[in-house]
Amino acid sequence: MNLQRRCPDRAVARRVSMRKQVLAVVVILVVVFGGIFGGKYYADHRAAEAAAHRGFPPVTVSTAAAREASWLPEINVVGSLEAVEGTEITAQIAGNVTQIAFRSGARVRKGDPLVHLDDSNQLAQLHADQAKLRLTQATLARIRKLYAARAASQSDLQTAEADNATAQAAVEGDQATLKKLDITAPFSGIVGIREVSVGQYVSPGTPIVNLQRHDPLLLNFSLPQSNLSEVAPGLNVAFTVNAYAGKTFDGHVTAIGSRVDPATRNIDVQATLANPRELLRPGLYGNVRLSLGKPLRGVTVPNTAITYSTSGDSVYVVTSSADHALTAHERVVRVGDERDGSALVIAGLTAGETLVTAGQNKLRNGMPVVANNHVQP
Known part of the structure; x- marks a missing residue:
């Protein structure tokens, strides 16, 4: 009987001892991990407090001042040049060529002999x-x-x-x-490359040489029907072509088509360009810039100052405090037009305000800045 009583007591004692050991291990693990995570939280909290007291370091940026301006609205289209007088000289009667009286590419006057x-x-x-x-x-x-x-x-x-x-x-x-x-030459101009030789038999309509007058030239282009009420003879146009990069050829509208094309809903427009140096040639195509409508008033800024976004265009305006410290503030603006590296802002800015033109990618609203305009974008 005594032996049977002692066996259950020993089993109970062993279970109690194991529970104490497990509990001690759990307590130790809680203390260890609590110390690790508590220490990391404390370090991060102290670092955040230090950063909050320390603030952002100044960012070096380039700046420019907004200037008041008035721009005429413009539309850009593609146009091509045509000679005021130009034709392919052809034979009217069949016969053998016995004489060629011109050089390819030469200038001729009206009535000068070309081919006999x-x-x-x-x-x-x-x-x-x-x-x-x-x-x-x-x-x-x-x-x-x-x-x-x-x-x-x-x-x-x-x-x-x-x-x-x-x-x-x-x-x-x-x-x-x-x-x-x-x-003979029907008008004065420049002949192209001859297409016949002495002794060649030509039939009526056989091409002999192309003759073009280069000054002035006609500039043909089309505009959407929505611009019909704005276009009129006398409007200024500017023509640029990649053959003369950076050079602009000025002219004015001289004719407007009599109908709107029912297929494209565009109307044909023709301008006349002076070409005294004969740099341009008929057939060249390029960009046409046409001034339309009433002037837009606003302030001009370098287009590098504009940060474009689907939620709205914005700029960083630089202000100065009493201690001459500079701060950049983000501001939403409305851009009316862009050209030649500048943008016309019609809302959100006033003339004289200073804008950041380079370095916006490093900025946040309210950050301190240092202006360095020795290197402009």
Whole structure:
């Protein structure tokens, strides 16, 4: 009986001892991990307090002042150049080329000979028709005398007059044909590269050379129908082309199309450009900048000062405190137009305010800044 009582007591004692050991391990782990996490939280809290008292270091930025300005609204489209006078010189009558009187790329004047075609057959025909004309003239003179003396009838006189007129027309036809065989410049300009050679047989319509007048030039472009009420003859246009980077050619609108294209809903516009140095050539295409509508008033800033966002465009305005410390404040603005590296702000800014033009990516609202304008963006 005593042995049986002692066995359960020992088992209970062992379970109690194990529970105490587990409890002690749990307490130790809680103390260890609590110390680790508590220490990290305390360190982070102290670091945050130190940062809050210390503040942000000043950021070096470039600045510029906003200036009051007035801009005319502009529209940019693509246009192409066309000569006021330009044509492909072609043969009107078939024949062999016997002479070329111009050099490719040369300047010619109206009436200058370009190409001569073989005219031997036409000359022979002219001589024959001239002989017939002289005969009909003599016959007509004799019939008139006879008619005056009542020795010839009125029918004889009318026949002689008709024969003379026919002979005269034949001579004039021969002369017109010979003139067409002497191909001349129809207007002054510059010829292109010749397309025929001496001895070549040409048919009517065969291209001989292209002739263009380079000053002035016509600039053709199209505008959306929404701009129809704003465009008018006399508006200034500026034409730029990649062949002359950085150079602008000025002109003015001289004609507006008579209808809106039903397929594109655009209207054709034509401007005239002066080209005294003949730098431009017909067929060139480039960018057309056309001033439209009423002037926009606002302040101009470098476009690098604008931070663009779907939620609204903004700038950083620099202000100075009593101790001359500079601070950048973010401000939402409304941009009316952009051109040539500048932006016209029509709301949110006033003339004279100082803006950050470089270094915005390092800024937050209210951060201190230091202006350094020796290096501009």
